[in-house]
Amino acid sequence: MIMSANLDIETNAEDQLTIGGIEATKLVQQYGTPLNVYDVARIRSQIRKFKKVFEEEQTEYEVSYASKAFSSIAIFQVMSQENMHIDVVSGGELYTALQAHFPASQISFHGNNKSREELSMALENHVGTIIVDNFHELELLQSLLEEQPTTVNIILRVAPGVSAHTHEYDQTGQIDSKFGFDIDSGQADQAFEIVNQNSNLNLIGIHGHIGSQIFESEGFDLEVERLMQLLVHWKKRYDFVSEVLNVGGGFGIQYVGTDNPPAPEELVRQIIQNVRQAAEQNHLPLPAIWIEPGRSLVGPAGYSLYTIGSRKDIPNYQPYVSVDGGMGDNIRPALYQADYSGVVANKVHAPVVENVRISGKYCESGDILIKNQPLPETKPGDIFAILATGAYGYSMASNYNRNPRPAVVFVENDRAQIVIKRETFQDLVNLDSEYFINIGGNYDKENDRTRNY
Ligand SMILES: Cc1ncc(COP(=O)(O)O)c(C=O)c1O
Structure with a gap:
């Protein structure tokens, strides 16, 4: 056909x-070609659609661009003009954002194996939030904070145990995942207790992300349910009231004519309504809702x-x-x-x-x-x-x-x-260098025997 x-x-x-x-x-x-072109107005328009939904629903929020989708100085400048938050997942992305003079306080630092150097860089530059993924990272952070005492906002990433209907490799929220603290086995509680004992770690909320290129709302419904259950549990057990509920990204886009995703902002509207309902039912204050769209912001553009x-x-x-x-x-x-x-x-x-x-x-x-x-x-x-x-x-x-x-x-x-x-x-x-060990260790460029091979 x-x-x-x-x-x-x-x-x-x-x-x-x-x-x-x-x-x-x-x-x-x-x-020339190959050439990648971005229609910037389209990126701005999608940002504004996300923000409008939050404004209409009268919710505290942040829209945090998941910059792994496309990071460069220019895109960070656009994000800054739009007063966005961004996520970075490596020292390199963080460096690029800082080179773009993106406000550090609006950066969240993600990643399942952040190095000591990367965490130190984040602390030195006063990154707004570190999204802590695992116990090793908590240890690194604690030890760094002993050396460079400061207070840092953190969010604990948990694995909500939800598999969104999407391609297998894109699934990140199921229980068998390399990302985040497992809830059912008590890891999330244990992480909370460690954080609670360190006054330099200011826990502002929890984070979940269930996958990418998601078209159905069911996965997000379940995710919100699981995350809100955890907050209810932490309120009862620790009297903790979360300022932030970060539900991640993953809103799908159209790649081919047969793709028929809902407008990404409408998935977000349902998320907001579900969070509000769960908060009301459980007598919790409504947390600020953070989302982390990557693909839906830059992909179609x-x-x-x-x-x-x-x-x-x-x-x-x-x-x-x-x-x-x-x-x-x-x-x-x-x-x-x-x-x-x-x-x-x-x-x-x-x-x-x-x-x-x-x-x-x-x-x-x-x-x-x-x-x-x-x-x-x-x-x-x-x-x-x-x-x-674009993503x-x-x-x-x-x-x-x-x-x-x-x-x-x-x-x-x-x-x-x-x-x-x-x-x-x-x-x-540019990063290559010539090899000379096999010619005696003294590199003589003029008489390089390897050149005649
Ligand atoms: C934690 C987290 N947040 C946000 C995103 C962005 O997802 P998407 O580009 O599908 O919106 C990803 C992507 O994998 C992610 O791992």
Whole structure:
């Protein structure tokens, strides 16, 4: 069956794909391919939709961008302009946010194996909240706080024991998970007691995250139930009143025409209403509700632009049409069997003549970006745009096969600007050094025998 992508795209009178008002092919002329482009207005619009729901529901809240979806100085600046919170999960993400002058007090530091150095960096820079994941981290924090006495806000991450209906690799909230303190076996209680004994650790709440690319509300309903049960238990047992309930992210987006997710903000509305109801029933004050969307903020705003090159036709098999990028700039199809859809940017509505596989240029048979793509007639040099690639694309990019990573461009108000330069071949060898142990330990560049091999 030949299906056309019915994702939300804009075209002009010449049937050209436009992004934020600019023709995709113009961006390609200026910046080359492969190219990642973000429509910044779309990111801002989704942020505002999330915030509006909280305002309408009259709840204390934070919308914290899960920056693993895409982190760069420019995106942190946008988040700062929108007065957002952000999550970081590594020293590198934290460093990038600080380089963007993102306010440290609005940063939460996540991760299941934060190093002593990373935690120390977070404390030195007065990060707003550390989301503590495990006992080892509690020990590290306690020992660091003895050396650099200060008070830090923490949230305890618990595993709510909920498996959201999503791809297996995306599940993080079930009991058998590397993330967070288990509730049923008493780990969460034990963590609470440790924290309670340390006056430098200011426990402001609990956190749960049940997975990613979630379309149904049931998983969130169960998560809220489990987290609120824990708060009721801690009120009874420890007289603890939580300021914050952080329910994580995971709100799904549309990648292909058959995906039909609810608006992410409507999943959030239901979460708020469930929390309020549980708080009222259990006579608890309503905690501030924090959410951590990543994909839903930047995913739909992102486009990957490629140039079509070779093709291979095999009798009785679906053709391969290859583009000049692939698993190095978007690992998700190979890693998660993730589906995407795309359009030929220079003739979006031209009649479809065939269904093909869009293959990448990497030396792996599994480097197929789209398994079943309807295409009009194409020729080498046409521009193929994959839609909704803004989350976990560039942020998971690699230099596999020593391919340079693409450039990233932000488009807003009919203007485009490079925010991450294209890597060069020189960049690829910048961290390399020549090897000389086997030639006697004295490296003589002029007479390097290895050069003649
Ligand atoms: C703890 C936590 N919060 C938020 C997110 C963001 O999820 P998503 O991008 O699906 O919204 C993730 C992603 O895995 C996560 O692990």
